[in-house]
Each structure stands twice: as structure tokens, then as C-alpha cells.
Amino acid sequence: GAGVSQSPSNKVTEKGKDVELRCDPISGHTALYWYRQRLGQGLEFLIYFQGNSAPDKSGLPSDRFSAERTGESVSTLTIQRTQQEDSAVYLCASSDYLTGELFFGEGSRLTVL
Amino acid sequence: QKEVEQNSGPLSVPEGAIASLNCTYSDRVSQSFFWYRQYSGKSPELIMSIYSNGDKEDGRFTAQLNKASQYVSLLIRDSQPSDSATYLCAVAPGGYNKLIFGAGTRLAVHP
Numbered sequence: 001g002a003g004v005s006q007s008p009s010n011k012v013t014e015k016g017k018d019v020e021l022r023c024d025p026i027s028g029h030t031a032l033y034w035y036r037q038r039l040g041q042g043l044e045f046l047i048y049f050q051g052n053s054a055p056d057k058s059g060l061p062s063d064r065f066s067a068e069r070t071g072e073s074v075s076t077l078t079i080q081r082t083q084q085e086d087s088a089v090y091l092c093a094s095s096d097y098l099t100g101e102l103f104f105g106e107g108s109r110l111t112v113l
Numbered sequence: 114q115k116e117v118e119q120n121s122g123p124l125s126v127p128e129g130a131i132a133s134l135n136c137t138y139s140d141r142v143s144q145s146f147f148w149y150r151q152y153s154g155k156s157p158e159l160i161m162s163i164y165s166n167g168d169k170e171d172g173r174f175t176a177q178l179n180k181a182s183q184y185v186s187l188l189i190r191d192s193q194p195s196d197s198a199t200y201l202c203a204v205a206p207g208g209y210n211k212l213i214f215g216a217g218t219r220l221a222v223h224p
Contacts (some may be wrong), residue, residue, distance in 0.1 A: 027172055033211070033212070035214075041216070042201070042215065042216035042217055043157070043201065045211065045212075045214075045215040046211065048211050056211055091156055091157075099148075099162065100145045100162075100205050100212070101147065101159055101162050102147070102159065102203075102212055104156040104157050104158070105156060106155075106156050107156050107202065
């Protein structure tokens with residue numbers, strides 16, 4: 001596709017439910033990133049994929065968070081047993097390995113009631 | 114010490130002036146540096162990348178990198194109200210493509 005595509009754009013869920021966020025990167029981009037941005041805050045790194053391997057999972061806040069990627073395409077970020085502090089915009093970005101320039105999707109806004 | 118530091122602002126400049134945004138980073142072996150712009154409620158968009166010491170110009174934007182002093186800056190010439198946004202500095206420590214973002218500087222350009 002022309003850009004990074006994320007779905008859903010908005011998700012409202014109840015505390016304790018599981019949610020799955022999807023990211024479709026720019027075609028040909030080998031690297032894929034997930035960031036979290038709480039209201040009024042900066043970007044918090046969650047996880048990075050090179051191809052379908054995740055060399056850096058250091059940013060995942062807890063074991064309730066997991067992510068996977070199929071080949072060099074779609075990635076899903078799963079949050080189990082959601083908590084109110086998980087409320088944020090989850091941003092996905094992709095890049096080609098050469099330049100490291102990240103291009104972001106429009107984000108998935110998660111609200112946990 | 115935060116890995117990437119920016120003054121949160123707001124930085125207020127009059128229309129037509131030069132806006133100067135600064136960023137310092139802690140990892141001496143960082144190789145790649147980026148400036149992103151983020152409008153309220155939107156996702157970040159890439160403005161410029163810079164990889165070597167010196168200046169890099171693109172239209173009204175100039176990025177400046179000084180690896181010895183561990184700082185990178187962004188100059189915006191002839192500032193316009195449409196430049197009002199949060200500007201994010203991002204650094205790839207150790208040449209690794211994981212970008213660490215600063216908290217951003219809010220720029221307000223007033224007519």
C-alpha cells in the first residue's frame with residue numbers, strides 16, 4: 001500500500017478484555033516498530049521487528065503485551081486483560097533498513113473503561 | 114539522564130522569524146538522527162534525517178548535527194502559523210535502527 005495502515009482506528013474496551021491491534025507496513029519495508037503515546041506524552045518504544053524476528057522487545061511494559069509479525073508484512077499487537085493505564089494511541093511505523101527513516105500509520109486509539 | 118532531551122517549550126516565535134529547536138542525546142555512538150513534526154491529534158511525520166556532522170538544508174528547514182557535542186538542531190526559516198506543532202527529535206543509538214524519541218518541543222508561530 002501507499003502508507004502504513006493501522007486498524008482499528010479507535011477501540012473502546014472494558015477493563016480485563018483482550019484487544020488486538022493490526023499494522024500493515026509499507027510494501028518492501030523490512031523493519032516494523034510499535035510505539036505507545038499517552039495523552040500529552042512522548043513516544044514510548046514497545047517493540048521492533050526486522051523481518052519476522054523481534055530483536056528488541058525491551059519496551060513491552062508487561063507480559064500482558066505481545067506482538068508478532070508474519071514475514072515482512074502484517075503485525076499484530078495483543079494486549080491481554082487490559083487495564084486503564086493501557087489507554088493510549090498505539091502507533092506503528094515501518095522503515096527500510098538502509099535509511100532508518102520511520103513512516104508512521106495514523107495510530108490506533110485505545111480507551112479502556 | 115534521558116537518552117534524548119528536548120526543551121518542552123512552548124517556543125513562541127512571530128511569523129517570518131527563525132525558529133530554533135534543539136536536542137541533545139546521551140549515546141556517543143549514535144549514527145542516525147531525525148526530526149519529526151506532530152500536529153495535535155495526528156501521527157508524527159518525517160521532516161529531515163541527518164547522518165553526518167554539519168548542516169543539511171531542505172527548503173525552509175536546516176538540520177545541524179554536532180556529534181562531538183552530542184546535539185542536533187532544527188532551524189525553521191520564515192516561520193509560518195502552519196508550522197505550529199510539536200517537533201520530535203529521534204536518535205538511533207549505536208547505529209541500530211530502533212529510534213528513541215525525545216519528548217518534543219511545542220512550537221507556536223503567531224501572526
